[in-house]
Amino acid sequence: MKYLVVLLLIISFAGMGIFGFALFDMGPENGGNCLASAIDGTECSANIIDSAGHHISAVKTFTETIVPSSDGLLLLLAFLFLIFIFSFHKNLLYPKLEFFPQRLRNLIFNSFYSKQKIISWLSLLELSPAL
Known part of the structure; x- marks a missing residue:
């Protein structure tokens, strides 16, 4: 069980690193290093309140486009994970x-x-x- 948790943590941190490196590029084409500009294509404002609202709306847009399309896949992966746990680790529960x-x-x-x-x-x- 401890090995499984460690493996899951390593995979999740590696996935976050790869995802962050691939999606959030800090190059000059990114519009002044504003991460939210890459998602919705608008400029970041200089006002702190408008900038925070802009970034929150970009994250909201990003999560709404990713999550609903993968609900079925997520349920399938969770079901397969449970089958794996109960078939290979009989003495776990x-x-x-x-x-x-x-x-x-x-x-x-x-x-x-x-x-x-x-x-x-x-x-x-x-x-x-x-x-």
């Missing part, structure tokens, strides 16, 4: 499910034991002659 009833019994016993301790402490407090 089963020991945790087996451990759950024992943990539940311990939790009930501990709550009962702590309730008994509180009741005994309150009874000592009630029967104390100093109060």
